[in-house]
Amino acid sequence: MRTRTPAIRARAAEVLDRLPQDADWVQDFCMPYTVHVIADLLGVPDTDHDTITRWDTLLTSLATGAELTAETVTAYLDFTQEFTEYFRDRAAHLADHPDGSLLSHLIQEGDNLTDHERIQFLLILFPAGSTTTVILLTHIAMRLAAQPDVIAELRADPAARPDFIEECLVERSPSANVFRTTTRDVVLQNTPIPAGAHLLLLVAAANQDIPDRSAHLAFGHGVHRCLGAQLARTEARAALDELLARYGHIALRADPSSLPVRPHLLIPAYERLPIRLERPS
């Protein structure tokens, strides 16, 4: 990940430099930034980033509460066909011209995966990696807007930034809940749960009660623990560093309670966050 950090930082800087003073933090910063990072990770050329952004927006809206209508189902089917053809072509190209990207590694080393499994993995990677990181970055901006003295502290003390990011992950865990199915009978806190039970685990709520906050569950736990945890932390740190290097004050231009949140059980996300960015005085 360390080798990718300068490229991630450059993406954060590039997107921040395009922001107007009055911006929509979610739409104008978090979404393009996280899409660029995943596209770069996969080795998608810059000329195709607009296509990736269009797919990510569609996938995010479908994965996070769009109504199921004939149009949305058709849009999804068209999208999966386009997505599959695009990545099949890229895979065919990378098989002869490896470039060190994640996709290239998947082709060179993931030979126990079928084509279908590779595409399914990529289809998971986009919503798993972008919406969650967007939620974290949104909460970071909300915290900085709510507590202007924190901006001053973090500007003065870069060493405090990783803990601030962890606090944000605990305060509003992006992956709020996860599903599980029990593989055997189990007794949890004196409650018997039979094999085959479908459970909704309230990760965000559990994180509020956890005695040792450094052991938080925001990236899950066990064999399915988040594969992108290190990437997400690197993205958050790069965005925070670049933001603090440019701005000394962030103000919300709307009452957070009036802002639309996608009503998704697993990853509820603000759709917009209107902010005003001010240079340090």
Ligand code: HEM
């Ligand atoms: C703040 C950002 C992120 C958070 C809070 C987060 C959270 C999580 C959580 C809680 C899980 C476990 C889900 C479960 O147990 O059912 C998970 C799995 C996963 N995450 Fe993340 N994630 C983030 C960013 C990313 C990024 C940037 C990527 C990659 C680009 C990524 C890729 C994945 C993948 C592939 C899995 C599935 C792992 C498996 O099933 O073995 N995530 N994530």
